[in-house]
Amino acid sequence: MIEAENLTKYYGTFLAIDDVSFEVGKGEIVGFLGPNGAGKTTTMRILSGFMPPTSGTARVAGHDIHSQSLEARKCIGYLPETVPIYKDMTVEGFLRFYGKIRGMDKRRRESRIQEVMQLCRIEGYARTYIHKLSKGYRQLVGVSQAILHEPDVLILDEPTIGIDPRQVVQIRQLIKDLGQEHTVIISTHILAEVSMICERIMIMDHGKIMAVDSAENLSQRLKGAQKIEIEVKGPAESIASRLRDVKGVFEVTIEGSGDQRKFAVECAPGEDIRDELASAVVESGFSLLGLKSYEMSVEDIFLKLTNREEN
Ligand SMILES: Nc1ncnc2c1ncn2[C@@H]1O[C@H](COP(=O)(O)OP(=O)(O)O)[C@@H](O)[C@H]1O
């Protein structure tokens, strides 16, 4: 449904996104997860046709976002980071205005306005001026606007940012519900949020996609990946390679320098493999100097996934 190929965007000389490629299948809910400045908004603005890429292409429902921009945009509902809401309009008036811009015929438009207000549970505010609404309700108006013309694809940029927790729950549920009939891309910098809503997660940082994983795998890693730190005397590479052979080990990184090294071993949650690791070291003739185990925090994993720890 969405195919992005080698999207690159420079703001002046600043490289905001760098050769980003991905695909989103019909009916999928995909999350863009990344810290501020990662390039999420830039990517979403390009996909929704608000801004051209410096190079690269994208297709939405088969329509090129550049050469078939009108067709592509018809298939997309976009909730920008800051919703351009006209504060001196009523909710209904605002939706009507948007429906007109989108060229919806009157009958369809009027019935659809009632429909989306019900879906987003804002029908009680139809005649309320938008400036009187809380941020959460404004965001719901923004979502109503995005789905008004019944697009196949929804692009939602940080839909829950700055909203009070009770409404966050409502908005997340709404997005999940919308995901049953739409292809959805949502961006967030909240780890827990993507694993709640999304089937697949793309982790972005410094303008690049660093990792793509299923929500299930990611939350598995979030729940209980463990890290064991082992201090061993001997040739680092051989020790690391021996440790990698131990069952249940995901990854081994060599830390420090010289002959006495520390090895950070990441392993499957829930199993205690310290015994196996110690035996592997000793049986290979190396001296084990120390061994300790700790759980990786959410922060550790995020840092790891975005490769920030090396910077
Ligand atoms: N209009 C702009 N002009 C110059 N730099 C920009 C502009 N918009 C965004 N940037 C920069 O591009 C990078 C990516 O921004 P953005 O796509 O908004 O990231 P995110 O949405 O992940 O926070 C950031 O470093 C940001 O400062």
Ligand SMILES: [Mg+2]
């Ligand atoms: Mg952003």
